Amino acid sequence: MLYLSQVLGRPILDLEGERVATLKDVIVRLGQGDHPPVAGFVARYRRRDFFLPRWRISHFGENGVRLTSDILDLRPFVRREGEVLLASDVLDQAIDRCRWKTSGQSQ
Numbered sequence: 531m532l533y534l535s536q537v538l539g540r541p542i543l544d545l546e547g548e549r550v551a552t553l554k555d556v557i558v559r560l561g562q563g564d565h566p567p568v569a570g571f572v573a574r575y576r577r578r579d580f581f582l583p584r585w586r587i588s589h590f591g592e593n594g595v596r597l598t599s600d601i602l603d604l605r606p607f608v609r610r611e612g613e614v615l616l617a618s619d620v621l622d623q624a625i626d627r628c629r630w631k632t633s634g635q636s637q
Contacts, residue, residue, distance in 0.1 A: 532592060534616050540594040542573050542582070550602065551575040551582075553595055555617040571595070572607050572615065579607040 534556060542551040555572035571582040580603065582595075589596035614620065 534621060536592040538617055542595040544597055544600050554579060555615045557613050557615055559612055560614060580604050581607045
């Protein structure tokens with residue numbers, strides 16, 4: 531089992547093992563099950579936050595993230611409808627599951 535606190539701030543590595551960014555947040559989509567699927571990650575390069583889709587990841591663990599490609603889309607991260615950012619929205623917050631299911635974000 532992997533805890534969110536174990537992966538936040540960990541390096542994102544390219545194919546050669548060079549650090550290209552840092553993991554800032556994990557994005558999930560709430561659905562029917564108890565464990566929402568991971569949609570992707572918010573990564574930080576210098577002072578820019580960008581979206582990193584789950585399919586671009588070959589390894590995800592407590593030592594960091596390894597990419598499947600050296601190609602990154604560095605356009606600024608924009609949250610989409612129904613996304614929950616685990617570090618920003620959930621970590622250290624009291625959760626009212628009913629409120630999250632209906633709105634997709636904390637109120």
